Amino acid sequence: MKVMLVNGSPHKTGCTNRALEEIARTLEDAGVEAEIFWIGAKPVGGCVSCGGCNTRGACVFNDTVNEFRAKAAEADGFVFGAPVHYAHAAGSLLGFMDRLFYANGRAGQPNVFAHKPAAAVASARRAGTTAALDDIQKFFTISQMPIVSSRYWNNVHGNSVEEVEQDKEGLWTMRQLGRNMAWMLKCIEAGRAVGIEPPAQEAGTWTNFIH
Structure with missing residues (x-):
C-alpha cells in the first residue's frame, strides 16, 4: 500500500511540508509506504478548457501535473496539502488539481482516483484553513474518493517550521490523520480479499441547467 502526499506550497521544506512529514512518518510506522511530491516553486496555471486531454489522455501542458498523474496510478491513497493565501488554498495547488482531475480518465485512460481515500491538509499563520480545506475536498467529492478525517480540522498553524513544531495539537491531528x-x-484491502470490489458504474446522462 502506498500514499502519495502532495506539497502544494512554493516552499519545498516549509510549513505545509512539515505537516505532511508528520503524516508520512505515521503511515510508515503503520506499514504504509509514503512519498511526498512537491509541485515546485513555479506558478501552476489551471485548466484552459482546450479539450486536448480528450484525445491525449493527459494534459497538453506537460509538467508536474502529468508527472504526478503517472505516479498516482500506482498509489492507493492521497493527501493534498497547501498553505493558505488570502483565506483560501494556494492558487498553484488549485491550478495543479484543476488540470490533474480534469484530465483524469480521458481518452480511454484509467481513472486513477476513483474509490481511493484522500485527505486535505492546510497550513496557515493564523486563519483561513477551513475555507482552504473546503477548496481541496471538493475535488474528492466529485471523483468518488472517500474522504479521510482526523480528530479535528486537518490544519497546522505557524509562520515558520519552528512555529509549526510548537503547534502540538496540529501535529497530533496530522498523526491521527495518518x-x-x-x-x-487496510479495511479496503481486507474487503477486496473477500471479493468486495468498487461499485459498478453507469454511463449516465449529461444535462445542462437550461434543459
Missing part, C-alpha cells in the same frame, strides 16, 4: 488513512486502506 493512522486513519492507514486504517481505511
Whole structure:
C-alpha cells in the first residue's frame, strides 16, 4: 500500500511540508509506504478548457501535473496539502488539481482516483484553513474518493517550521490523520480479499441547467 502526499506550497521544506512529514512518518510506522511530491516553486496555471486531454489522455501542458498523474496510478491513497493565501488554498495547488482531475480518465485512460481515500491538509499563520480545506475536498467529492478525517480540522498553524513544531495539537491531528488513512486502506484491502470490489458504474446522462 502506498500514499502519495502532495506539497502544494512554493516552499519545498516549509510549513505545509512539515505537516505532511508528520503524516508520512505515521503511515510508515503503520506499514504504509509514503512519498511526498512537491509541485515546485513555479506558478501552476489551471485548466484552459482546450479539450486536448480528450484525445491525449493527459494534459497538453506537460509538467508536474502529468508527472504526478503517472505516479498516482500506482498509489492507493492521497493527501493534498497547501498553505493558505488570502483565506483560501494556494492558487498553484488549485491550478495543479484543476488540470490533474480534469484530465483524469480521458481518452480511454484509467481513472486513477476513483474509490481511493484522500485527505486535505492546510497550513496557515493564523486563519483561513477551513475555507482552504473546503477548496481541496471538493475535488474528492466529485471523483468518488472517500474522504479521510482526523480528530479535528486537518490544519497546522505557524509562520515558520519552528512555529509549526510548537503547534502540538496540529501535529497530533496530522498523526491521527495518518493512522486513519492507514486504517481505511487496510479495511479496503481486507474487503477486496473477500471479493468486495468498487461499485459498478453507469454511463449516465449529461444535462445542462437550461434543459
